[in-house]
Amino acid sequence: MDKPILIGPFAQLLPMSKLPLKGSLKDDKLPIIENAGIVVSNGKVERIGTFKELNSRDLDVHRVEGSHVCLPGFIDAHTHICFGGTRARDYAMRNAGVSYLEIAKAGGGIWDTVTQTRKASQEELEAGIIRRSNTHLKNGITTLEVKSGYGLSVEEELKMLRAINKINQNASVDLIPTCLAAHMKPKDWVGEGNYLDEIINSLLPKLIEEGLTNRVDAFIEESAFSPMEIKPYFQKAKSLGMDITVHADQFTTGGSEVAIEFGALSADHLEASTEKEIELLAKSNVIAMALPGASIGLGCDFTPARKLLDAGGALAIASDHNPGSAPMGDLLTQASILGTFEKLSNTEVLAGITTRAAAALNLSDRGSIEHGMIADFVSFPTNNYQEITYHQGQLKPSNVWKAGKLIFE
Secondary structure, three states, X not given: OOXXXXXXXXXXXOOOOOOOOOOOOOHHHOXXXXXEEEEEEOOEEEXXXXXXXXXXXXXXXXXXXXXXXXXXXXXEOOEOOOOOOOOHHHHHHHHOOOOHHHHHHOOOOXXXXXXXXXXXXXXXXXXXXXHHHHHHHHOOEEEEEEEOOOOOOHHHHHHHHHHHHHHHOOOOOEEEEEEEEEOOOOXXXXXXXXXXXXXXXXXXXXXXHHOOOOXXXXXXXXXXXXXXXXXXXXXXXXXXXXXXXXXXXXXXOOHHHHHHHOOOOEEEEOOOOOHHHHHHHHHOOOEEEEOHHHHHHHOOOOOOHHHHHHOOOOEEEOOOEOOOOOOOOOHHHHHHHHHHHHOOOHHHHHHXXXXXXXXXXXXXXXXXXXXXXXXXXEEEOOOOOHHXXXXXXXXXXXXXXXXXXXXXX
């Protein structure tokens, strides 16, 4: 057993603990410990408090020089960072006023990424995951969900998920793999029956057999799968004991109701949600996931975050980092901008990328700094936590700890 280590002092420690999962959060309720320290033992938080009261001869001390604010490691609960190629042409065309359908007809859109991802070897996909996850790590992300969905065949989806799991064995960031085989209908499908039948019968059991993931996602939209079409897919996943999340209400409604029906962990996007969907989500246990990166990338409305919170819903915030609609991939910048447009408190923004994001991934061992949690935390070079969102992502972390180990400074 390693000797406990005292890390600090921090000008402010925001443990993000004891906050409710649902509803609005006021900044005057945010727990803050001044001149704080964290005692870490065997990769987990043993206790927190003021540095002075924790300091003793029984502890090794890792002293943090200068003024810093410490928070839990950020959690990006929705990304697509396993892919091949680029969609820079799509972005330029979209900003020049070309429609989504016109871009698709010109060879762009999701199918372009599918084509490029299929051409990439597993090793090439692994290299891309490493590069992108390291960038997220430097921005304070210590847990990162990563979806498949650019393979759209049994073997290509397996290739993606095997790449994610291979990198996860040695990555500094924890990768949470999700199967998004139901991203869209493949243009080249020639099998018997239909594509979803193939995924249900041949892919989902294989995921369990190989231990590749216990999570599935689907894109419910007019351009992808209808609420009725997707139900057998979720029924099979549920029978296998898999967690469910849903791309819901991005352009049209219907997806969030399916998420509620199947007890999904989260309904992600929700830019098109109306008062009806907001009320239903708020009354459910489904976490609403705002993806401001997609709104910025596409130039469309943001998720109605303020209304969801005021109605009593749970709100998490993720980057949706992907090569098409959300290429920026900077979670803190996007969350801060969402806060500006949706009038979110600092506590709501920070909870959305820590404790509430952890709940959206069904992770009870992270998202806050308190006894028994994995010692994932990040510090910023300031003595006032308000500076973090004020600079809208331009104030970068000075240090990142993973399981109590300093992995970036």
